[in-house]
Amino acid sequence: MQVLVSGLLLGGIYAVISIGLTLIFGVTRIINFAHGEFLMLAMYGTFWLFTSYGMDPYVSLLIVTPAMFLVGLVAQRAVIQPILGAAPLMQIFATVGLSVAMQNAALLVWHADYRTIRTSYSTSVLEVFGLVVSIPRLAAFGVAAAMALGFFFLFKYTYLGKALRAVAQDRRSAMLMGINVQRIYLLSFGIGTACVGVAGAMLMPIYYTFPTVGTYFVLTAFVVVVLGGMGSMMGACVGGLIIGVIEAFSGFFIAPALKEAVYFVIFILMLLFRPSGLFGQRGAEEVGLK
């Protein structure tokens, strides 16, 4: 039970990261290999705000998230926009290049040290029915749930949400319906990046940051997104929780060192036998490629 709870709480974070990834893929049909590096940036941002200004990570959320939104806009304009019509091969390489550049820029500026921040509540726990629940993890889970709910309403009830869905389904028809598709691409990238802004701030009290931290999380996010279904919000949330639980259990029962191997195997099996994922539309994974 304890394992299940800690797995679920961890899964919340994965869900937030994956929502951003899946949103970008759903709308632009580009898999952003640099997604993890944006997370890394957000974590350093939070770290810096804390150490320089003593700002609480949960407060800095309000600064880091919009900042990451802007970073996303800039990255989209500079790197993603020019390759929208390019061959899939080139699209992969452009974001891989972005990822490599950001990772190593961080290595250059901040060196390879692991950095963490100590807050008064970093290690504080709550005991409910004999279960030990870490408070910052619980907070992270709460924020994740709130975000998922927020996205649900955004997509269902706002013009922007509907436009996003329309572009995701068929960019040409959406264009004919008077939707500014370029703007939607830009916004989706911004929003997707803002998601890792939130995730970064929520992670900082419980995790440490280093230049390649993004690789670790983004690979997990890929697993989540494939499990849940490419482009599906619901899938990202549920997939995140499932992977969190799987990770906790395999770490507990098999061997901590092998937990990544376990979910990569799940990932590959999933890709092979049900590439549309748990909630994805069948064939959705092909749409952007053919």
Place this chain on the structure above:
Amino acid sequence: MSTLRRLGEPRIYLPLLAVLIIILAPLAIESPFYLHVLVMILFYAALSQAWNIIGGYGGQLSLGHAAFFGIGSYASTLLFLQSGLSPWIGAILGGLLAMGTAFAISYPCFRLHGPFFTLSTIAFGEVIRILAIYFRDITRGSVGLQIPFQPSLAHFVFRDKASYLYVALGYLVLTTAVTWWIERSKLGHALVALREDEDAAEAVGINTHWAKLTAVMVSAFLTALGGVFYSQFVLFIEPYSVFSGDLSIQIAMVAIIGGIGTVSGPIIGSFIVTPVSEFARAWLGGSYRGLHFLVYGLVLIVVVILIPRGVGEWLRAPYRRLIRRLPGWRPVEAPPPAAVPAVPFTPVAAGGNGYLLECRQVSKYFRGLAALHQVDLTVRQGEILGLIGPNGAGKSTLFNTITSFYPPDKGQILFAGRPITGIRPPHRIIRLGIGRTFQVVKPFTNVTALENVVVGAFCRTTDAGQARAEAAHILEMVGMGQKMDVLARSLTLADRKRLELARALATRPQLLLLDEVMAGLNSTEVTEMIALVRRIRESGISILVIEHVMHVIMSLCDRIVVLHHGEKIAEGTPAGVSADRRVIEAYLGEEYLIA
């Protein structure tokens, strides 16, 4: 022409000169550091060349090649440390092990396309690295393995850098020769075709899955050799260095910066990229770790956006000009004028009842929508059968069921009396003698018209010369003799349709399925096309043709079958069908009857 005379040509002696310069380099370069840099340049060029086979030619972007590299490294090192086996032999065994691994990994993963394939290669790379760390009883985990410094040829350990330089050079020459050979072979053409369009590749009889598997296995073997070289050069290996994701990325990056899918690309790329990292490491030391990868990343983005075909693309024209000015230059001699084999046509005997193709009660459903419902259709030997019907009637779907792109849900299809229902994948149907075109043309856009058709001709031969001669002959026949060297993407629609037809013809079909080859052509072009289709029939090929242009159908076809909402509503002679009340209602409209 004698080999000796060919040595006098710049295109031959220039590369040989380059090799000679590298062989003599140790005499001029005294600093071990510069020699080291040169070794690394050759080493990365060779690795990247190995990757290029599947990543560049085949377009299957693997970011997990470090797995093969590491397998080679560990296999030879462990064999040497535990049983004293010479790494030279260990290299072969490691290569074979990597090949086996590549087969096991890729067999399922090649069902994935584009970024999904890339993701799966990353995942596999990670899994193998994690396993290498985990099974420390065998690999000694993160501690790594040390190879004792006992210089000898048998141990593949040398005191001087020059020896390593020669091994690296040999490695590069080997990978380049293999790539060069593949580029000209049937396999190379298959890879380029499937990179450009997998469906179209199947439609000219290419076993795409087999082609990808062969390529990745060759690539894995050569990559593993690189792993062996690395471990013998550095004399120390650990999972984080030989299985690292950064290595996978670097291998691919070198090729893309130089130009993927070309023999020269990885070599050019390595001469540009590798010195950056080696000099950055030496001059800036540990304090600027990451700088060279930062530069790589930025260069990669710029190259992808501005020169997606790589830096090699810039150098090609100046290189050609240089070659022309050098002594001994002669224009390329045209291949001996098409000794076109009178297409060895062994017309298959039609089925016992005289039918070449027979569809019995064929049905195809898409989620409850009956695209085809119990369709009976027969094509007699030597006839032109027209297939008409309003948009959405199921005509193209019928083509797709016959050629197994969508196998039928119910019913039977016989070709020359033999059941072919559900024989998959499509290339097997094509090889039986059914050629097809696509309604939306699918040329291999980044290669020339000739190469497009050569790919088709390879369906029946493995001889490159014969394939070229046949392809040229067919292009002449469809009236594109003047446009053989034009890239397919710059052809007009009419030419693309002709090209599509030529490519299908090159597979030497008995039965040709033509899907709206006249749509979008002007009246002159239509007239030409009609004449062409008639000529094809006269050569003994039976034809099933989908067409909307009514006068074409009426003048071309011996018989006509009409589909409507997935069902056959009429069949008969052009005159008979056009008088049929149901057909008029469903399709032609009153005006046609009056006219």
